[in-house]
Amino acid sequence: MPRKMKEDALEGSYADKLIDAAVDIRMNPEAVERSYMARQLVQCTLPHSDPGNLMRWSRTNGHLTLAIRPYVDEHNKALYPYGSIPRLLLFWLVTEATQKKSRHIRLGNSLDGFMREIGLNPRTGGGKRGDAARLHSQMERLFRAIITFEDRREWSKSYVDMQIAPKGTLWWDPAKSHQDNLWESWVELGEEFFAAITAAPVPIDMRALRALKRSPLALDLYAWLTHTAFSATRKRESRIIPWEGLHGQMGAEYAQLRDFKIKVNMALKKIQLVYPTLKLETTGAALIVHPSPTAIASKS
Template sequence: MTKQLRTVEKQGPTTKESPVTPIRPNVAARLFEEAQAIELEDATRAGMTGFMGRALVQATLPYREPDRDLPVWGRVAGNTSLIIKPGYYANQKTNQLESMGYPYGTIPRLLLAWIGTEAVRTREKHLVLGKSLSEFMNGLGLTAQTGGKNGSITRVREMMKRLFAADMAIVRGEGKGGGDFASSKFSIAEETALWWDPQKPDQAGLWQSTVTLSDKFFNEIVSTPVPIDLRALKALRQSPMAIDLYCWLTYRNFSLRAPTTVPWEALKLQFGSGAGAEKKFRETVKRALQQVMEVYPAAVTPTKGGLFLEPSKTSVPRLIKDW
């Protein structure tokens, strides 16, 4: 049985409530199962604590695929921007350099959670991705492994290449005129080696598939990690916005000391997927938030002005001093 998220809008002395679209039965069943497990045992005791890098929680990746010919893509959150430039490869048929495309959707977010978790756990930049592609995908929470052009095996390999080859930057302030300005360029990976055979995902490769994280990205993860419950990510894996909202809410609750309202305009800059109607964006956020509340019942309420947040427990208990 799912919790019914309600939109609360104050209108003088009365309160207007409007329900959001119910969660689909198959999604509701998955959320309920994980919510039960989370309620019975917290992430630390269950060994399901994971970590995300703070920068990519504050400014998020694309939800849908941007145009491959777009030379740069950006997302703005307040005075902070995430800028992404895609990697390139040599097309042997045309002898031309072509864009690999941008990392987008759920899979890069699951990859970032796996990378962050392993980096914090091992304190190593050089990460072994697993004996086989199938083993690695299980670690991401992708148990339905399908082949073909649009299958999950193909999409995981494609998104790994896009994510690890891209160049990124966090920019604060304005690039023109006066005022403060700061820019920090980084890439996720310094070196990547993928030796798995996509036709035989259960078979170990002749060499280990590995990724070596860049110094800047590695240092940020281990110095300012955002603790998350990996079971929540598994439950939310079909909605990249739900994943982002979940990570953002638990991150905010680590420092939130007083009630606050985050305006819809600010949320649209951070989580919006392009220029679209604000009403449609609000409904999208409410649907995603309804899923999040199943696995992380934070004190958050959609209002006419934005998302009203009250200090509440974090998704992962505050038990480790380094957090």
């Protein structure tokens, strides 16, 4: 095998898994593993990597701003949720809240099972870099962060400050992680957060998430595209999104807009594999989303 084409996003061993998922999604569209994401969280997204010791982190999309005040530990260190794990957690939380219609969320019967449900791999070893350790840390970072949605208009500003899960019990005894019933972890979603996420959930396919979970950017884009394509279809007109807007909304850490464009284009190739009906077009100035059949058939 010649080792060329590093620039081709669809080369390499990771591509095999992506293609497996793509084939499954094309061949078995009815086997959709329905999951949901909240509209506000689709329009503004979490950090990709650790923002460090900042007081506040934010992203803006037009008049809508998502700001995060991190959970601060006993050493005054700011702990932000970042990367793909909190995204997977959010997809799962929104799905549970939407389906069970309850603020009280049980995190499955065992740690192993829970990890599998949100799309992680419990057999990924221990250590600092294993999924279990990272999940533990990101759960606390996510649940205890203060999230603010701000809607700023010319003469008004409406806002809601909320903690995702102000109450909860998280069991973390690795020795008992595989035993059912001994793992009684639960969280109670904040009233405002629950209201926000269940008001307008966007349906997505969990299989696609698992295939894209290496890249926070691809996860964000997938959820956003699903929502945008749906809205384009409903209004029967294409949505044109300038790169600048998309950049502020989901990639503000990319210091260079051009870096962002390149990465988005690579991510789009992957997303089109797992979302075959999506109709897109890119130009030098903008990304154009045409009305497309949704990835997920509507329930009703």
